[in-house]
Amino acid sequence: MTGSVTGSTTGAAAEPIGGRPIRVALLGCGTVGTQIVRLLTEQADELAARIGTPVELVGIAVRRADRHREVPAELLTTDAAALVARDDVDVVVEVVGGIEPTREWLLTALRAGKSVVTANKALLAEHAGDLFTAADASGADLYFEAAVAGAIPLLRPLRESLAGDRITRVMGIVNGTTNFILSAMDETGAGYAETLDEAARLGYAEADPTADVDGYDAAAKAAILASLSFHTRVTMGDVHREGISAVTPADVAAARGLGRTIKLLAICERVEAADGTASVAVRVHPAMIPRSHPLAGVGGAFNAVFVEAEAAGQLMFYGQGAGGAPTASAVLGDLVAVARNRVVGGRGPRESAYADLAVRPIAQASTRYHISLDVADRAGVLAAVAAVFAEHEVSISAVRQEGRTSDASLVIVTHSAEDAALRSTVDKIAGLPFVNRVVSVMRVEGEDQ
Amino acid sequence: MTGSVTGSTTGAAAEPIGGRPIRVALLGCGTVGTQIVRLLTEQADELAARIGTPVELVGIAVRRADRHREVPAELLTTDAAALVARDDVDVVVEVVGGIEPTREWLLTALRAGKSVVTANKALLAEHAGDLFTAADASGADLYFEAAVAGAIPLLRPLRESLAGDRITRVMGIVNGTTNFILSAMDETGAGYAETLDEAARLGYAEADPTADVDGYDAAAKAAILASLSFHTRVTMGDVHREGISAVTPADVAAARGLGRTIKLLAICERVEAADGTASVAVRVHPAMIPRSHPLAGVGGAFNAVFVEAEAAGQLMFYGQGAGGAPTASAVLGDLVAVARNRVVGGRGPRESAYADLAVRPIAQASTRYHISLDVADRAGVLAAVAAVFAEHEVSISAVRQEGRTSDASLVIVTHSAEDAALRSTVDKIAGLPFVNRVVSVMRVEGEDQ
Numbered sequence A, B: 001m002t003g004s005v006t007g008s009t010t011g012a013a014a015e016p017i018g019g020r021p022i023r024v025a026l027l028g029c030g031t032v033g034t035q036i037v038r039l040l041t042e043q044a045d046e047l048a049a050r051i052g053t054p055v056e057l058v059g060i061a062v063r064r065a066d067r068h069r070e071v072p073a074e075l076l077t078t079d080a081a082a083l084v085a086r087d088d089v090d091v092v093v094e095v096v097g098g099i100e101p102t103r104e105w106l107l108t109a110l111r112a113g114k115s116v117v118t119a120n121k122a123l124l125a126e127h128a129g130d131l132f133t134a135a136d137a138s139g140a141d142l143y144f145e146a147a148v149a150g151a152i153p154l155l156r157p158l159r160e161s162l163a164g165d166r167i168t169r170v171m172g173i174v175n176g177t178t179n180f181i182l183s184a185m186d187e188t189g190a191g192y193a194e195t196l197d198e199a200a201r202l203g204y205a206e207a208d209p210t211a212d213v214d215g216y217d218a219a220a221k222a223a224i225l226a227s228l229s230f231h232t233r234v235t236m237g238d239v240h241r242e243g244i245s246a247v248t249p250a251d252v253a254a255a256r257g258l259g260r261t262i263k264l265l266a267i268c269e270r271v272e273a274a275d276g277t278a279s280v281a282v283r284v285h286p287a288m289i290p291r292s293h294p295l296a297g298v299g300g301a302f303n304a305v306f307v308e309a310e311a312a313g314q315l316m317f318y319g320q321g322a323g324g325a326p327t328a329s330a331v332l333g334d335l336v337a338v339a340r341n342r343v344v345g346g347r348g349p350r351e352s353a354y355a356d357l358a359v360r361p362i363a364q365a366s367t368r369y370h371i372s373l374d375v376a377d378r379a380g381v382l383a384a385v386a387a388v389f390a391e392h393e394v395s396i397s398a399v400r401q402e403g404r405t406s407d408a409s410l411v412i413v414t415h416s417a418e419d420a421a422l423r424s425t426v427d428k429i430a431g432l433p434f435v436n437r438v439v440s441v442m443r444v445e446g447e448d449q
Helices: A031-042 A044-051 A080-085 A102-111 A121-138 A155-161 A176-188 A192-201 A216-230 A249-257 A324-344 A381-391 A419-430 B031-042 B044-051 B080-085 B102-111 B121-138 B155-161 B176-188 B192-201 B216-230 B249-257 B324-344 B381-391 B419-430
Strands: A022-027 A055-061 A091-094 A115-118 A167-173 A260-272 A278-290 A302-309 A313-320 A366-376 A396-403 A407-414 A435-444 B022-027 B055-061 B091-094 B115-118 B167-173 B260-272 B278-290 B302-309 B313-320 B366-376 B396-403 B407-414 B435-444
Touching: A022 A031, A022 A080, A022 A324, A031 A044, A031 A055, A031 A324, A044 A055, A044 A324, A055 A080, A080 A102, A091 A102, A091 A324, A102 A115, A102 A121, A115 A121, A115 A324, A121 A216, A155 A216, A155 B155, A155 B324, A167 A216, A176 A192, A176 A249, A176 A260, A176 A302, A216 A260, A216 A278, A249 A260, A249 A366, A249 A435, A324 B155, A366 A381, A366 A419, A381 A396, A381 A407, A381 A419, A407 A435, A419 A435, B022 B031, B022 B080, B022 B324, B031 B044, B031 B055, B031 B324, B044 B055, B044 B324, B055 B080, B080 B102, B091 B102, B091 B324, B102 B115, B102 B121, B115 B121, B115 B324, B121 B216, B155 B216, B167 B216, B176 B192, B176 B249, B176 B260, B176 B302, B216 B260, B216 B278, B249 B260, B249 B366, B249 B435, B366 B381, B366 B419, B381 B396, B381 B407, B381 B419, B407 B435, B419 B435
Parallel strands: A022 A055, A022 A091, A091 A115, A278 A435, B022 B055, B022 B091, B091 B115, B278 B435
Antiparallel strands: A167 A260, A167 A302, A260 A278, A302 A313, A313 B313, A366 A407, A366 A435, A396 A407, B167 B260, B167 B302, B260 B278, B302 B313, B366 B407, B366 B435, B396 B407
């Protein structure tokens, strides 16, 4: 019998393949796919030794077959659906991206007992549940290390190494484009639009940068991280998302003045209520962090993720978050894992969503805030502003007042407060007669609450 | 049939256990063992959900049964051999340490098809080959994430996530005691002996600190890291080992003067000769690193490990390297993995030693060196010293000369040079008439060569 177990609904592992090669279909041959083909060729002997049997690439699905001179022409096909359905495919590796028709191809593969390795964060953030259900029914593996933080081994540690612990918080920089832009704004003092243009010119931003700068990419990754960390299905719609387009030079300067810098963070938290009920909060937004924080020094294409667990304490993972070769490394690590499982007849971890925790709305999320106001320079302003904070039960941690000619700037950092309370506070303050302008409102992370 | 597959020599995975609990024997109940028992109890429901069946602790082997009031008395036994041999044990978790009789217990377990989770770095650094052979013969799993860098998920990434890549270098701080001592010497300027006493008083050093300060602990971890990274059996005897007892306040001051700090590093390198032949070099020694290097800021009980791979690039892993709860977290992650394998009838990765690379002697290792000399303050000294370097083909990168009353200090930093050439150079320089004393010779890491 071959590696394709069809129609089984036992959830048992696929049968061992014996001594024949593991046959792989590759969907997509762009930057990452090309590197996968290169590494499969260059490291063929090593991969065979590690797996216990050779890997054979049996087909590569691309959009236009005449544009891929760097891979063997006889492997190319424009019919991905037919490639996926072939009887002689054990594993489907997908680096096409997008939701449809990719979702349908991967479901077809999984239902037929073919293991899937994918780097498709958008698809996983929306449809991981369907994919896992299909994998579980046929006993196939579903691996996706490359979907979050590129080459950094992060999902396997969350899914496996920390499986005996309770993860409480994940906080990281998981998008390189926004990290490049915010770092550049911090260095040059330039505005957002201008810096985005520069990033596009240097190849750090796409022609349509929406997915990156509006936080969709980071939100998809946050959904995946939260699902694995908290054993709960979390999808894109559960993630509170704010991009970086509203970050101003004034915000950047305000952060700098307080020894902080601004980063776009993906944050996944397990929150325990007084009655012991746990829930999860997942959000992506720019935030000020202290310059002394390890995440503050993470620049350019690098990603870094902090993980806090009850027994393990604080862990950090750092490495390249994107790029052809780094992403291909993560894909091939997964390919070796699913191939080994085929060889010995086992399988990797299934979906773990038993905890099924509720997702808290952003209004209930608690963080510290930095608020910068442009106010009239007269006595009693601070007292009036402080009264509004007190009224909304938002506690003030620090205040700095700086006079200019006729106006003054007032900077307030709060203790941890609920988002909803803070929004109401700011709304009311904006309407006070001596407040000229709310210059900046930004969350503060990476400090004691 | 139960989960214990006896006598099989096929290397196939153990059979699924069906719906009954996974039965665990714990060897050792000190700091780590106590935390394992606590977490197994407190997180019983979560572990069962993640594994697919409950975990049942069926026995705890200790040296003296009357000293463990914190665990259920009916589980305690002083006969570890009998506990390991029990028919109703699926998994043996070992946190006793030491080579014998632990080795015999674990071999017995593995030969009987019982999976083993161990934190025993000394045993693995000497006898991993025997243990893997026994595991392979019966189809049992052997996991040991807790043996290196405590809670940090490091071995699973090396063994699995990077299995599709080629690791070229691993460099890390993997011993907390020496890291505490070196950090304190750097901060206070105090001597080694005095700082060691202080470390012992604060509980950071054992009564007999030999294993830590002489580098045995780090060397064992280096052997394990090198074995996994380079698919080659590397044992303690292959690791060049220098401890920290010879580090002087003068070394520390010299490092500081050059913007560096001293750390005990474990370094595993894959070296490729001109003819393409690869070999590995594994060493543990104190080295100067730039204060700007991420490892320079790693303090106290924390460990951090850099990994470089051809496709993935540079990765860093950071977290708590020791302590009861962090180590227990790593052990339980492994326990969940081997238990899951039992539930689905699969197994984890076996030993991968196919590459079987040669180990290079330290004399052939190339690093940069920092040499500090106490010399007579007269003309021509630098020229004469430089001539000795040239004669041994050791290239000088930087020189600093500082005059005092009648003597002067001469600090030389070399380009990358072979250890043997450097030793000969220093021997000859020490014999020059105007060289009063060789104050410090230390390797420099973490900079371009």
